[in-house]
Amino acid sequence: MTEYIPTIGLEIHVQLSTKSKMFCRCDNNAEGKEPNTVVCPLCMGFPGVLPVGNATAVEYGVKTALALGCAINKFQRFDRKNYFYPDLPKAYQISQFFFPVGEHGSVAIDYLGLDRKTKKEFKVGINRIHLEEDAGKLIHTKDATLVDFNRCGTPLMEIVTEPDINSPEEAKAFMQELQRVVRSLGVSFADMEKGHLRVDANVSVRPKGQKELGAKIEVKNMNSFKFMEQALKFEIERQIKVLEAGEKLQQETRGWDSKSGTTILQRVKEGSIDYRYFPEPDLPPVVLTDDQISQWQNSIGLPSTLRATAERKGLPYSRVFELQDKDKLMLFVGVMHMRVELNPIQVANWIEKFDNEEKLIEFMDVVGKHNLSPAAAQKYWETGQIPKVMDEAVLKQAVEQVLTNNPDVVARYKAGETKLIGFLIGQVIKQAGSGADPASVAAQLNKLLAQ
Numbered sequence: 001m002t003e004y005i006p007t008i009g010l011e012i013h014v015q016l017s018t019k020s021k022m023f024c025r026c027d028n029n030a031e032g033k034e035p036n037t038v039v040c041p042l043c044m045g046f047p048g049v050l051p052v053g054n055a056t057a058v059e060y061g062v063k064t065a066l067a068l069g070c071a072i073n074k075f076q077r078f079d080r081k082n083y084f085y086p087d088l089p090k091a092y093q094i095s096q097f098f099f100p101v102g103e104h105g106s107v108a109i110d111y112l113g114l115d116r117k118t119k120k121e122f123k124v125g126i127n128r129i130h131l132e133e134d135a136g137k138l139i140h141t142k143d144a145t146l147v148d149f150n151r152c153g154t155p156l157m158e159i160v161t162e163p164d165i166n167s168p169e170e171a172k173a174f175m176q177e178l179q180r181v182v183r184s185l186g187v188s189f190a191d192m193e194k195g196h197l198r199v200d201a202n203v204s205v206r207p208k209g210q211k212e213l214g215a216k217i218e219v220k221n222m223n224s225f226k227f228m229e230q231a232l233k234f235e236i237e238r239q240i241k242v243l244e245a246g247e248k249l250q251q252e253t254r255g256w257d258s259k260s261g262t263t264i265l266q267r268v269k270e271g272s273i274d275y276r277y278f279p280e281p282d283l284p285p286v287v288l289t290d291d292q293i294s295q296w297q298n299s300i301g302l303p304s305t306l307r308a309t310a311e312r313k314g315l316p317y318s319r320v321f322e323l324q325d326k327d328k329l330m331l332f333v334g335v336m337h338m339r340v341e342l343n344p345i346q347v348a349n350w351i352e353k354f355d356n357e358e359k360l361i362e363f364m365d366v367v368g369k370h371n372l373s374p375a376a377a378q379k380y381w382e383t384g385q386i387p388k389v390m391d392e393a394v395l396k397q398a399v400e401q402v403l404t405n406n407p408d409v410v411a412r413y414k415a416g417e418t419k420l421i422g423f424l425i426g427q428v429i430k431q432a433g434s435g436a437d438p439a440s441v442a443a444q445l446n447k448l449l450a451q
């Protein structure tokens with residue numbers, strides 16, 4: 001039997017959690033509001049109004065594009081996408097066609113396989129990320145179709161992946177990572193069930209060994225991770241069955257029907273629609289500076305950018321990679337940001353023992369102020385007591401005392417029984433009190449024994 005390889009590319013819409021809509025001052029949170037109450041002449045498409053771009057939406061778009069490894073367009077522009085539909089009162093959507101926020105990104109994902117043990121890895125290219133506005137909502141009843149314009153003008157970010165996904169599990173792992181990314185950036189609530197995160201999947205299969213991809217079939221209407229996985233599994237098996245029966249597949253759009261657990265044909269593609277894109281004349285272009293972009297890059301707090309920041313703060317690259325944990329990286333960067341004078345290597349040495357910035361800074365301050373040796377710092381960490389730093393003269397006296405009291409041990413040490421140093425260190429600490437730390441005692445002992 002022929003083996004088939006599935007290919008999936010995703011087109012994702014992310015609803016941005018800005019305060020106001022994309023081009024007007026309407027509240028962007030219309031959840032649970034009466035239909036057609038969160039609207040204004042602008043988002044209703046009245047003539048004679050002028051849109052004003054939402055700067056926060058641009059910031060959110062750029063941050064996401066950076067987090068997904070995209071190249072950022074410093075010059076961005078909005079374009080009109082012309083089409084008529086009852087949920088679109090202007091008869092055009094403002095989108096970004098020619099100069100999107102970001103392009104050519106890539107995301108490395110790892111996830112646990114079905115056995116919940118094997119770690120699997122794959123990479124997904126990001127074709128582009130652009131900003132646009134949402135349309136209204138059509139509500140189909142028995143006798144009529146109603147329209148609610150509350151959602152008109154809601155800021156959306158569209159993310160288009162390359163066809164780099166090869167299984168429903170990978171698609172789910174990618175979407176979960178994307179959800180984590182936009183949530184941790186604070187740019188979207190990203191709840192699939194609430195429509196903050198919507199995904200359309202392009203699916204094809206091809207016989208193993210064949211180079212070119214099969215006919216792509218678009219699957220819509222999957223509003224949870226579970227449904228997406230089920231829909232993709234079903235669609236891949238359906239396509240394989242069609243090919244195995246000797247039939248051909250053609251480009252079409254299908255919808256997931258959760259009741260029957262199948263995908264249902266919606267329309268067959270007859271050529272591509274010409275949207276007559278042209279630059280939006282009512283909005284100036286967005287022009288970003290390098291400074292602005294690197295400031296956003298530094299603020300996004302993802303491992304790759306955190307590592308770069310940690311290195312900039314003076315930690316050697318090899319040590320940076322020891323800080324595997326994102327929280328530890330954040331802690332390091334945070335502490336070095338608060339206290340530039342701290343020694344980055346010392347901070348990294350202690351980072352494992354702390355999970356709180358203030359505590360670690362407090363600790364480093366005590367170590368610095370009392371000039372504690374690593375051993376004394378360890379003692380302080382264990383007991384919370386600041387070890388008395390031994391006066392050089394006092395320590396020297398204690399060492400001399402111990403050497404005088406133990407002439408035979410000294411003789412055996414000098415004859416080659418070097419492990420007796422441990423015994424001598426113990427004797428000095430006993431003599432001098434707990435303030436003596438082993439490292440300085442050993443140094444002093446070695447010095448006197450060598451005389």
Ligand code: ADP
Nearest residue numbers: 007008009010161162163202203204213214216
């Ligand atoms: P279109 O011109 O129809 O918009 P694109 O080439 O722009 O098609 O791709 C749209 C989406 O479909 C992208 O996410 C892409 O990764 C995915 N895609 C393209 N070709 C295939 C294919 N043969 N199988 C699966 N996904 C595909």
Ligand code: ZN
Nearest residue numbers: 024026040043
């Ligand atoms: Zn409005």
Ligand code: MG
Nearest residue numbers: 011127160272
């Ligand atoms: Mg396309």
